[in-house]
Amino acid sequence: MLPASVTVTLFFVIPVMMTFVFSFTTMSSDTGILGNRYIVTKATILDLTEHGIDAALVRQLGHKVFRFNDAGLAKIREIGLDSSLVKEIEEKLSGDEFASEKALFAALKQLINRPRSFKHRKAISKSVVNTITNQEFRTAAAFRAGLVANGIKVDDATFGQLLDLTNTSWRWTTDNYVELLASDFTFKILANTAFYVFFTLLFNVGFALVLALATFYMPSGQSKFFRAVWLIPRISPSVIYVMLWKWFTFDSGFMSYFLGSLGVEPENWLNEFPWTFVIIVNGFVGASMGMIIFASAVLAIPADVLRAAEVDGAYPMQQVRRIILPLMAWPILFITSYQTLSLLTSFEYILLLTDGGPGFFTTETWALNAYHTALSNYFGNLRYGFGATLAVVLVFFGVALSLLYLRLFDFKKLVAEPLIEN
Amino acid sequence: MEIRLEKFSKSFGPVNAIEDMDLAIGDGEMIALLGPSGCGKTTTLYAICGLHRVSAGRIWFGDREVTHLVPQERKVGVVFQSFALYPHLSTFENIAFPLQIRKESNADIERKVKDIANTLHIEELLGRRPGQLSGGQQQRVALARALVRRPDVLLMDEPLANLDAGLRLEMRSEIRRIQRESGCTSILVTHDQVEAMSMCDRIALMHKGKIQQIGTPDEMYHQPKNKFIAGFIGNPPISFADGVVEDGRFVAQGLSFELPDQIKGASVSAGQKIAIGVRPEYLQPDFATAIEGEVTFIESQGREILYDLKLGGGQIFRSIQSSEQTCKLGDQIHWGIDVNSVFFFDEQGVRL
Ligand SMILES: Nc1ncnc2c1ncn2[C@@H]1O[C@H](COP(=O)(O)OP(=O)(O)OP(=O)(O)O)[C@@H](O)[C@H]1O
Ligand SMILES: [Mg+2]
Numbered sequence: 001m002l003p004a005s006v007t008v009t010l011f012f013v014i015p016v017m018m019t020f021v022f023s024f025t026t027m028s029s030d031t032g033i034l035g036n037r038y039i040v041t042k043a044t045i046l047d048l049t050e051h052g053i054d055a056a057l058v059r060q061l062g063h064k065v066f067r068f069n070d071a072g073l074a075k076i077r078e079i080g081l082d083s084s085l086v087k088e089i090e091e092k093l094s095g096d097e098f099a100s101e102k103a104l105f106a107a108l109k110q111l112i113n114r115p116r117s118f119k120h121r122k123a124i125s126k127s128v129v130n131t132i133t134n135q136e137f138r139t140a141a142a143f144r145a146g147l148v149a150n151g152i153k154v155d156d157a158t159f160g161q162l163l164d165l166t167n168t169s170w171r172w173t174t175d176n177y178v179e180l181l182a183s184d185f186t187f188k189i190l191a192n193t194a195f196y197v198f199f200t201l202l203f204n205v206g207f208a209l210v211l212a213l214a215t216f217y218m219p220s221g222q223s224k225f226f227r228a229v230w231l232i233p234r235i236s237p238s239v240i241y242v243m244l245w246k247w248f249t250f251d252s253g254f255m256s257y258f259l260g261s262l263g264v265e266p267e268n269w270l271n272e273f274p275w276t277f278v279i280i281v282n283g284f285v286g287a288s289m290g291m292i293i294f295a296s297a298v299l300a301i302p303a304d305v306l307r308a309a310e311v312d313g314a315y316p317m318q319q320v321r322r323i324i325l326p327l328m329a330w331p332i333l334f335i336t337s338y339q340t341l342s343l344l345t346s347f348e349y350i351l352l353l354t355d356g357g358p359g360f361f362t363t364e365t366w367a368l369n370a371y372h373t374a375l376s377n378y379f380g381n382l383r384y385g386f387g388a389t390l391a392v393v394l395v396f397f398g399v400a401l402s403l404l405y406l407r408l409f410d411f412k413k414l415v416a417e418p419l420i421e422n
Numbered sequence: 423m424e425i426r427l428e429k430f431s432k433s434f435g436p437v438n439a440i441e442d443m444d445l446a447i448g449d450g451e452m453i454a455l456l457g458p459s460g461c462g463k464t465t466t467l468y469a470i471c472g473l474h475r476v477s478a479g480r481i482w483f484g485d486r487e488v489t490h491l492v493p494q495e496r497k498v499g500v501v502f503q504s505f506a507l508y509p510h511l512s513t514f515e516n517i518a519f520p521l522q523i524r525k526e527s528n529a530d531i532e533r534k535v536k537d538i539a540n541t542l543h544i545e546e547l548l549g550r551r552p553g554q555l556s557g558g559q560q561q562r563v564a565l566a567r568a569l570v571r572r573p574d575v576l577l578m579d580e581p582l583a584n585l586d587a588g589l590r591l592e593m594r595s596e597i598r599r600i601q602r603e604s605g606c607t608s609i610l611v612t613h614d615q616v617e618a619m620s621m622c623d624r625i626a627l628m629h630k631g632k633i634q635q636i637g638t639p640d641e642m643y644h645q646p647k648n649k650f651i652a653g654f655i656g657n658p659p660i661s662f663a664d665g666v667v668e669d670g671r672f673v674a675q676g677l678s679f680e681l682p683d684q685i686k687g688a689s690v691s692a693g694q695k696i697a698i699g700v701r702p703e704y705l706q707p708d709f710a711t712a713i714e715g716e717v718t719f720i721e722s723q724g725r726e727i728l729y730d731l732k733l734g735g736g737q738i739f740r741s742i743q744s745s746e747q748t749c750k751l752g753d754q755i756h757w758g759i760d761v762n763s764v765f766f767f768d769e770q771g772v773r774l
Contacts, residue, residue, distance in 0.1 A: 302504065302506065304502045304503075304504045304505075304506035305506045305507075305508060305509070307468075307473050307500075307502065307506065308500065308502060308506040308507075308508070308567075309508075309519075310472075310473060310492075310493045310494060311471050311472070311473065311493045311494075311496070311498055311499070311500045312519055312520040312523060312567070313494045313520055313523040313524055313571075314494065314519075314523050315494055318523060322519075322523075323508060326510045327509065327510055329510075
């Protein structure tokens with residue numbers, strides 16, 4: 001009991017909880033996943049004006065002063081310059097201030113022992129520069145101290161605003177959900193997903209049932225052969241299987257070649273009918289599993305029951321509808337819900353086949369979109385928080401659908417009372 | 423409706439289950455297919471209802487040849503040995519199934535199901551599923567389902583095998599009564615000879631895929647055609663002994679007696695090897711033809727007592743007596759047999 005609950009918690013409950021937690025953050029590859037960081041960057045300075053921060057303050061924040069005070073001189077001694085140069089700086093520049101790097105460099109040029117290399121000039125500039133720009137602070141207090149050290153005075157309200165605007169780390173937010181609701185793509189992707197799951201499922205389960213029943217009424221040698229053939233998609237590696245399909249539908253592939261001999265112009269058929277192939281490819285993979293379960297379920301029906309149906313006057317179609325299918329309610333429920341969940345959440349075949357294309361979001365499904373958002377973004381900014389939001393919605397749909405299925409198939413009635421009483 | 427099998431054969435690959443069987447069953451008659459396990463009873467039944475395709479021969483229902491008809495078109499009610507109720511349907515739906523398949527109106531179905539349920543005393547069970555019924559109840563539901571559409575032919579494959587002794591007795595007469603009332607031609611498969619004798623008009627005794635003899639229970643008992651039938655019918659079973667004909671006498675080790683006239687007159691010749699069969703009730707203390715032996719087994723069956731008598735030649739003869747026990751184990755005694763009731767068989771086992 002204990003190991004089981006630990007495993008369940010560790011590998012199932014915690015990941016879902018974490019996803020839920022992440023969905024309320026702005027985490028992305030820009031923010032990183034560590035805590036607060038306050039930086040005034042050039043970009044933030046532009047932003048500040050837009051957010052109505054006083055122009056004088058903005059100027060101060062962007063302001064740089066090169067000051068040869070004790071702290072600056074101490075740093076210069078650390079660089080490792082010629083001692084004559086250091087001495088000359090101490091003598092001639094101590095207490096000076098320059099408003100720009102250009103002016104500083106000009107002053108350095110006047111020295112007898114002037115630094116030859118750019119590297120050294122830059123090092124001196126860095127030692128004496130005083131600014132808030134591009135300094136990284138881990139706490140609000142440090143940020144405040146930094147401002148004070150640079151002689152920048154802000155009132156508390158403005159400081160609060162500054163904290164907000166300069167914080168480049170992730171934040172708690174519900175904006176992901178708002179964005180999801182507001183986005184034009186949400187509906188498109190939702191519709192894609194529903195379309196994909198419904199039709200693949202139909203193909204899957206329907207085809208599996210037809211195969212199982214057809215092979216049931218076949219001589220045993222033939223049925224074994226057929227079942228083995230239908231297992232091929234399942235057991236071939238997905239990349240190879242999809243490659244075969246791509247080759248098959250390519251504009252110089254087998255299909256075009258074959259249709260070409262009938263006078264049809266060669267086409268990239270996958271681009272022409274993306275959904276058809278997405279559904280067929282996934283359907284074939286899923287059908288084999290359903291077929292195995294269904295075939296064994298049909299064989300588990302007592303032979304005498306089917307014989308009785310036969311002498312009672314039921315022809316094969318009636319036997320299927322009135323005896324076989326009702327007796328297979330459980331496996332059908334199992335396969336349908338299992339396949340729904342796996343179709344909702346797995347996307348590798350679509351990823352390999354169309355990657356959501358052709359064009360924009362044509363075959364993009366929810367899970368694939370979550371993957372694209374969080375882990376493989378075209379824009380380079382991986383949005384972990386928003387991806388987690390997408391995943392949470394997916395989990396929610398999965399649970400809701402499972403409950404619906406149990407309802408639909410009258411779970412309580414299906415579970416026979418145990419024969420062994422406690 | 424009359425059922426006729428003409429030269430019916432059935433083989434499963436190399437196995438010949440039935441060979442050249444001829445069988446005619448009269449309209450409204452109930453016949454028992456009796457025989458040891460594996461003799462082909464179920465195979466015959468399945469051929470009649472169409473579940474098995476015949477390998478050769480023809481099957482007739484009255485004037486209609488049904489040899490190549492599918493089971494759905496034969497109008498045969500079958501009670502399977504396993505009952506084969508539909509597990510997902512209630513008793514009512516089980517019984518209604520053959521009617522629903524034929525698209526009868528709901529009112530008709532309701533009425534017919536209620537009727538047959540009344541006859542079989544299962545009205546209270548109509549709402550239950552097979553899993554919630556006892557074996558005997560399931561058996562009656564299976565019978566109801568077979569009878570509800572008034573079949574021309576009723577086939578029952580060991581329907582009573584799963585029942586306890588009391589219920590079996592009750593169902594015997596019940597089935598017979600319903601069969602008489604509905605007047606359908608019936609075949610009852612069983613390997614219980616008492617069941618066959620008490621329920622059916624005639625018995626067809628099968629052995630190794632062949633019908634050995636057809637007749638009334640009485641004929642089977644008193645006029646068996648061969649040694650197999652004599653041995654199969656009768657409980658406690660008949661005792662056999664081998665011997666030869668000498669001077670118009672049957673001679674075996676420790677046993678010799680004058681052959682009755684009708685056997686002497688028949689084609690036995692001196693030196694011919696024959697066998698005799700003596701039913702236990704024809705070996706009694708006071709019968710004429712004396713035999714001598716040792717009592718090796720005594721079993722009291724309540725009203726009757728069963729003895730085994732071992733003769734000088736080692737043959738065991740069985741006797742059943744209704745009087746008080748007259749001897750004890752190990753006693754050497756003289757009893758007698760009724761020669762006129764002894765069966766004589768030639769070397770092939772055919773009765774003389
Ligand atoms: N499907 C089959 N394939 C091969 N042989 C079979 C098949 N069905 C029956 N047989 C054989 O045919 C013979 C007759 O079988 P059948 O089932 O008719 O016996 P039965 O008289 O009903 O026996 P029981 O009293 O045990 O039910 C047996 O030897 C059996 O092994
Ligand atoms: Mg049988």
